[in-house]
Amino acid sequence: MANQLPRVGIYGLTGCAGDQLTIINCEDEILALFGAADIRSFVMAKSDNTEDEMDVAFVEGSVSTEEDLSMLKDIRKRSKILIAIGGCASCGGPQSGRALEKNWKDRIKQVYGNTKFEIPDAKEHQPLSAHVKVDGVIPGCPIDKGEFLRAVSRIVNGDMPIAYKYPVCVECKYNENECLLLKGIPCIGPLTAAGCDSVCVNHNIPCVGCRGPVIEANVASEYKLLLEKKFSKEDIVNRAMMFGGVKMAELLENLKGAKK
């Protein structure tokens, strides 16, 4: 990588494309980005895309169809480093908010009846890591452009993006916020990976966990705490699952009473 720019592809599976949009919205830095990397494929930004070997692939969106899956496998095969960007790619996204219930076929029938789909073989929404090896994650809904640019810089310099292994509460204290949980507001900052600079709580809005569960998230203790604060089981699980997706479902599954 030292002499020639790293070849980069930026891709989207099933999602709102908000992470790719965030990258395009790096208006002040986009020249530096295109100067630091050879962006060979970025469908949202340009039309002359080359699909061959990549040094780094950034992939947004969940795996929600067979088409997504084969695209992901193809990207994985020709990329040295694969980075999941955004909540859908890292956790499954809001579309996997019912992952805990496991009854994919019933749910799709309930919503769509016997409609024939143009997109074949829709499947339970999964994060990339359910299907391929993921080397790094830039979580968030959407990703933070500063974090993305820092991650690119680290990769260009031969390092990996920082994985935030502590919860939002740490940054929330850096910002000297009043603890919303203590005020009886159902904030799931303690369960959620930091890196967002506690942006929601800075504006007095409780954390909804868009960056996904932090390593060692103590779901059982927060669940008990929220029950003590008179929130219903359903409210707590819905809140945790709003962005926590498959990753949160894995944690809740072992929790007595949380599953329906």
Added chain:
Amino acid sequence: MRVLKLRKKDLKKMLEKISSFGELWAPVKKGDKFAFQKIDNLNDVDPNAGRTILPLKKFMVPPRFSMFRYDKDGYHEQLGEVTDRVVFGAHACDINGLLILDKVFAEEFSDPYYIERRKRTAIIGVSCVPDEFCFCKETNTDTVDEGYDLFFSELGDDFLVWVGSSKGDDMVRAAEELFDENISVKDIQKFIEWKKWRETQFKMDIDLTAMPDIFELKIDDKVWEKIGEKCLACGSCSMVCPTCNCFNVTDTVALGKMEGTRDRCWDACTLHEYSLVAGGHNFRGSRADRMKLWYTHKLQAFIGEFGKPSCVGCGRCITTCPVDINVKTVAKTLRGEEVYFK
């Protein structure tokens, strides 16, 4: 030590006169709590403010800051960006916390970033009345004799002003006409009476007698597992503790340029990654082990090293932990007085 009197109604005038000593910071309401904030309007200064969310350490070791910039020509210290500040409204417990940080950062292993900010930050202490979470009397940090530039003690319509440093003396001289040198016998009696009354205001039921021995006896107790089960590992206790001082260092390289910054941020032994070493081993991978470490460090190990606990009784762990793990509940549980962690 020089001791003077200042009329309470002259406080604003005095603070105005010393404005050349640096930006004024004081506790201001933030939601239901207080936080040290930069003062633009002197009417916002409240000498009766309660405990702040973060202690004084945020002035000396900011939660996040750049130590230096680097580029292809070398590295460039960023100490020049440290501003002169006057912090009004520091309580005795928090100044005692600073004295502990002085031991850590300004003695054997001196930290230039701490020392520069400490030097440039004038501390004006104010006497306070304990609330239901204060237990500084139990940690012998309810009074303070050093570590401040000025200390204002309650004296009815006046403050009794203790001058604690040459900078404090300079500040007094900048507002000389507002201070009265004559402390009468009546004043002294009034001061003693108030001190005695304050002693009666401690409400918290806590007993830290023989804590180091109790830790020794309880070091393998199952209660630590229970505490670990409950702990959210959110690190909040460490962030708000006046004496917690661990930090992490990271490099941020500018995209596409040969330059970057070396940054420092607060870290904590209560967090998962803290004891993770190369090769993937984590010396304190369980929350129970980390809780045990934190509390033994505060109430046992530090005493062995420095002769006093590294808890100053400020009550922040009590007002901060969402799941009620704090010096009070842990001490009570270890003493078997009350079972908080069943």
